[in-house]
Amino acid sequence: xxxxxxxxxxxxxxxxxxxxxxxxxAERRRAQSETKQKKEHPGSExxxxxxxxxxxxxxxxxxxxxxxxxxxxxxIKPFSKTVLRVEDTKYNLSHLQRRMQLxxxxxxxFALGNSSILNLPxxxxxxxxxxxxxxxxxxxxxxxxxxxxxxxxxxxRGGLADDVxxxxxxxxxxxxxxRSGLKQNEYDLMLRGFLAEERAHGxxxxxxxxxxxxxxxxxxxxxxxxxxxxxxxxxxxxxLEAGEDFxxxxxxxxxxxxxxxxxxxERDGEPTVFEDVQDFFFDAEVGERSNVISQRDFFYIIxxxxxxxxxxxEDDQRERVADRELAEWIxxxxxxxxxxxxxxxxxxxxxxxxxxx
Numbered sequence: 001x002x003x004x005x006x007x008x009x010x011x012x013x014x015x016x017x018x019x020x021x022x023x024x025x026a027e028r029r030r031a032q033s034e035t036k037q038k039k040e041h042p043g044s045e046x047x048x049x050x051x052x053x054x055x056x057x058x059x060x061x062x063x064x065x066x067x068x069x070x071x072x073x074x075x076i077k078p079f080s081k082t083v084l085r086v087e088d089t090k091y092n093l094s095h096l097q098r099r100m101q102l103x104x105x106x107x108x109x110f111a112l113g114n115s116s117i118l119n120l121p122x123x124x125x126x127x128x129x130x131x132x133x134x135x136x137x138x139x140x141x142x143x144x145x146x147x148x149x150x151x152x153x154x155x156x157r158g159g160l161a162d163d164v165x166x167x168x169x170x171x172x173x174x175x176x177x178x179r180s181g182l183k184q185n186e187y188d189l190m191l192r193g194f195l196a197e198e199r200a201h202g203x204x205x206x207x208x209x210x211x212x213x214x215x216x217x218x219x220x221x222x223x224x225x226x227x228x229x230x231x232x233x234x235x236x237x238x239x240l241e242a243g244e245d246f247x248x249x250x251x252x253x254x255x256x257x258x259x260x261x262x263x264x265x266e267r268d269g270e271p272t273v274f275e276d277v278q279d280f281f282f283d284a285e286v287g288e289r290s291n292v293i294s295q296r297d298f299f300y301i302i303x304x305x306x307x308x309x310x311x312x313x314e315d316d317q318r319e320r321v322a323d324r325e326l327a328e329w330i331x332x333x334x335x336x337x338x339x340x341x342x343x344x345x346x347x348x349x350x351x352x353x354x355x356x357x
Contacts, residue, residue, distance in 0.1 A: 078350055083343040084125055086132035089189075091125075096343070097351040098182050099190075100124045104355055105181070121348035129339060130330055131193030137333040138196045141203050145192045153191050197326070204329070205322035212266045212321065214311040215281045215304060219262060219272075220250045222299040233292045233299040240289065246303055255298070264308070266317055268324045277302060 079094040100120050138145065155164065158172040177187045222233045239249055250260045259272045267278065277300050280290050284304045293300040313321060 078347070081342070081347065083341065083347055084128055084132075085338075085340045086129060087136055087338055089132050089135075091128055091132075093343075093347055093351060095183075095186055096121065096125060096128065097354050098186065099128060100351055101181050101355055103127075117352065118348075121343060121351055125341065125343055129334065129341070131190070131197070133330055133333040133337055133339070134196045134200060135189075135192055136337055137329075138200060141200060143196070143199050143203065145195050145199075149195055150188060150191050153195060200329070201322050201326050204325040205318060208318060208322050208325060209313065210318070211310045211312045212317075213282065213307070213309045214264045214266050214269075215308075216264050216306040217262050217281055217302055217304045218246060218250065218260050219277070219303075220246075220253065220301040221255045221259065221272075222253065222301075223255060224294060224297050224299050230292070230294075230299065233301070237292055237301055240301065246289075264306075264311060266313065266321060269317060269320050280304075282307075 079092065079097065081093050082090050083093050083096055084091040103120065103124055135145070151169070152162075154160075154173055154176060155162065155169065157176060160169060160172060164172075173184075177184050180187050180190075182190065220236065222236065223229050224233075236249060236253055240246060247260065251257060254260055256272065262270060262273070265273070267282065270278075273281065274295050276293050276295050280293065280302055281304060284290070286304055286307055289303045290301060293302070
């Protein structure tokens with residue numbers, strides 16, 4: 001025994017007998033109480049451990065829940081937002097993003113420069129709106145797009161015979177949908193829109209005119225980039241008014257030598273002629289020359305050479321006229337339908353950020 005134990009023994013011997021008896025009785029009661037608690041709660045320590053572990057797990061679950069909720073709020077929920085509704089047809093941001101990706105994969109026109117990718121969301125949502133409007137109004141032309149029409153288009157795109165085995169057809173459907181990156185219903189809707197536009201074009205081509213007013217003329221196109229460009233355009237006009245030959249001056253100064261001479265064209269039939277320039281061609285007298293016309297970041301000086309109020313249309317002109325009539329008809333549909341757009345700039349950027357090159 002150590003010195004400390006000897007000291008305690010001496011203290012106990014020095015205690016009064018009654019004090020020692022009370023202390024021993026208290027020690028027996030404490031020992032009995034501990035023994036009783038162990039008998040009544042044999043798993044209390046294990047229960048405590050389970051409670052501690054359970055508490056830690058609960059904290060982890062709550063933390064994961066907060067993370068998942070944040071992910072849903074910032075990544076999933078925004079893409080479920082309805083950005084376009086045409087009557088009862090709804091398009092969410094996720095659908096728009098998939099169509100943007102498909103447009104990008106199949107050759108979106110970047111001819112406008114590096115910033116044109118920023119136009120992709122509005123370009124595609126306008127495309128979706130036009131498709132939906134066309135499908136809503138196609139019945140007015142006595143045209144119907146059936147399930148068999150869609151199946152026939154899938155067979156055509158896959159190079160399949162009309163009597164192809166159902167399993168082969170099903171594989172082709174899955175393959176086409178997979179390559180498109182769209183969902184099955186979205187791919188079906190896109191095909192219906194394609195077929196509706198194709199048949200509507202045929203309708204307007206069949207019923208369209210065989211002759212229309214047409215003009216022939218020539219044009220000088222000048223830059224409108226610098227502060228003194230308008231003054232330069234006025235100098236060119238002054239040279240023409242002084243009697244210099246139009247073709248001689250045009251070949252010297254125009255930005256587009258190939259577009260100086262413009263052969264016979266109908267309204268909206270010449271891709272280099274826009275709004276005010278076109279109006280002058282059709283409203284002016286033969287031989288009349290325009291002043292300087294500012295149009296779409298360029299200056300124009302034009303001259304009317306010939307006009308014909310009922311000139312027969314060539315086949316390619318009839319195709320363009322059918323496109324024009326179809327576009328005007330769809331524009332009227334858009335005005336008559338219940339259409340709601342809800343695409344913000346943030347929505348567009350969010351969809352762009354999800355695109356893969």
